[in-house]
Amino acid sequence: MYLILFQALGVASVIAVVYFILRPRGKSAESGSNPPSIDYKPNDDSSPASKSIWHANKEKAEDDALPDPKPLLEFDLKTAKTRDYIYVNKTLRYPYYQTMAHQPMEIENWIEISSDYEWYLSEKKKVIESEGKKVLDSLPENDFACQELMETVVDWLPKRYPTLFDRLLRFEEERSYDGIFNKITGERFEWLDGSAPSGCEALTIISRLTECDFLMAKERDDGHVYFTGGLVAFPGFYLLSEKIDKPMSVVHAPVPQFNEKLLMSVERTLKRMLPSAPFERSSWEIVDDLNFYWHNIALLPQGGKVGVDPGELYLRIDRQTFRKLPKSRGIIFGVHPLVRKLSSLRQSPLLPALLHKIHTESSRDLIVYKAAEAYEDALLPWLEQCIKDQIQSGLIDGTEKLADFREYGK
Numbered sequence: 437m438y439l440i441l442f443q444a445l446g447v448a449s450v451i452a453v454v455y456f457i458l459r460p461r462g463k464s465a466e467s468g469s470n471p472p473s474i475d476y477k478p479n480d481d482s483s484p485a486s487k488s489i490w491h492a493n494k495e496k497a498e499d500d501a502l503p504d505p506k507p508l509l510e511f512d513l514k515t516a517k518t519r520d521y522i523y524v525n526k527t528l529r530y531p532y533y534q535t536m537a538h539q540p541m542e543i544e545n546w547i548e549i550s551s552d553y554e555w556y557l558s559e560k561k562k563v564i565e566s567e568g569k570k571v572l573d574s575l576p577e578n579d580f581a582c583q584e585l586m587e588t589v590v591d592w593l594p595k596r597y598p599t600l601f602d603r604l605l606r607f608e609e610e611r612s613y614d615g616i617f618n619k620i621t622g623e624r625f626e627w628l629d630g631s632a633p634s635g636c637e638a639l640t641i642i643s644r645l646t647e648c649d650f651l652m653a654k655e656r657d658d659g660h661v662y663f664t665g666g667l668v669a670f671p672g673f674y675l676l677s678e679k680i681d682k683p684m685s686v687v688h689a690p691v692p693q694f695n696e697k698l699l700m701s702v703e704r705t706l707k708r709m710l711p712s713a714p715f716e717r718s719s720w721e722i723v724d725d726l727n728f729y730w731h732n733i734a735l736l737p738q739g740g741k742v743g744v745d746p747g748e749l750y751l752r753i754d755r756q757t758f759r760k761l762p763k764s765r766g767i768i769f770g771v772h773p774l775v776r777k778l779s780s781l782r783q784s785p786l787l788p789a790l791l792h793k794i795h796t797e798s799s800r801d802l803i804v805y806k807a808a809e810a811y812e813d814a815l816l817p818w819l820e821q822c823i824k825d826q827i828q829s830g831l832i833d834g835t836e837k838l839a840d841f842r843e844y845g846k
């Protein structure tokens with residue numbers, strides 16, 4: 437009898453021990469490799485987003501690797517579009533406050549490729565050739581992060597876009613090689629395994645692969661985050677060379693309310709960010725040409741006005757992604773500038789009303805920072821006419837809540 441009980445207890449304890457070792461570990465095991473899902477509810481912009489991201493992040497283990505992106509097997513470059521950032525990422529929002537407005541990022545959305553891919557790459561090449569270190573540079577402390585970033589891009593692109601890129605992995609004469617073949621440009625980049633290019637050479641390779649710019653930052657021993665290099669061919673209105681080696685407070689000095697309202701949360705978020713929990717945000721401005729390197733509007737003298745009709749202006753949205761590289765701990769800030777002519781937004785329900793409200797009712801310093809003084813005298817009456825047209829055609833009735841504009845745009 438005792439023997440049977442003893443044996444049963446023995447079996448039970450073995451089962452208990454095995455279960456204890458193999459059990460799923462709370463939330464981090466449940467959410468596993470998937471970042472938390474994105475919540476597009478309107479109206480929650482005012483919440484301190486940094487808190488939610490931090491709570492999402494801290495549920496993941498430090499060494500929790502990101503999953504591979506799902507492949508786009510049918511991807512057709514001719515018709516390719518990015519997500520519509522007017523509706524994604526809370527880019528345009530009302531009321532418009534200076535907030536971090538960042539969201540967890542699905543790994544699939546790290547780098548997007550559009551039908552304008554070749555245009556972006558050739559513009560970028562011209563800018564890099566003519567501007568050199570003003571747009572592409574790396575401090576010695578950042579060189580390894582450039583290598584890790586390039587290796588990450590080279591690993592990610594063929595997995596996400598197998599119709600556009602081949603990973604070149606081969607073993608020949610007792611040596612192994614790594615690299616990538618870009619099927620669109622016909623360019624091939626290869627190196628001996630273990631000797632991947634680093635620093636500016638790595639950044640130049642990246643510039644031949646994606647539409648995005650990459651700003652890079654690092655936490656230094658003083659506990660602050662510094663701009664340590666990057667590939668910034670399309671800044672629009674500033675230069676990498678003016679910002680490199682500067683802490684976040686100095687980098688963002690021209691941005692109204694940044695140092696008072698955002699600096700602490702931004703630095704804390706960037707330092708705590710885990711490699712397994714990337715995030716994204718977007719910024720917007722209105723520009724008067726497609727010179728992504730340096731817009732005409734940014735060159736106007738004090739009091740100068742843009743020379744094009746409001747419908748010919750562009751809404752430029754900089755879609756921004758943030759990742760932490762696991763080995764170098766480099767902070768990677770990807771920027772993909774996307775533009776839409778304002779005339780193309782005439783039929784988008786509530787958008788003219790939203791742009792009008794943002795320009796007339798937001799804190800004036802934010803709007804002046806966006807160079808609105810150069811276009812608002814012409815833009816505001818134009819938007820008012822668009823609103824009247826939308827009401828007259830029955831597209832809107834004029835009583836809708838602007839904060840809900842995303843619900844009408846889909």
Ligand code: HEM
Nearest residue numbers: 536651652653663674679687688690691702705719720769
């Ligand atoms: C969570 C992190 C960050 C947030 C929330 C943030 C926020 C902002 C905001 C609000 C602006 C003004 C443009 C806009 O309306 O968006 C801005 C501009 C800028 N940011 Fe950041 N930023 C972050 C991280 C970084 C990092 C890591 C870098 C550099 C490595 C950087 C470099 C810049 C630069 C160069 C500008 C243009 C400043 C100018 O007008 O001269 N930012 N940022």
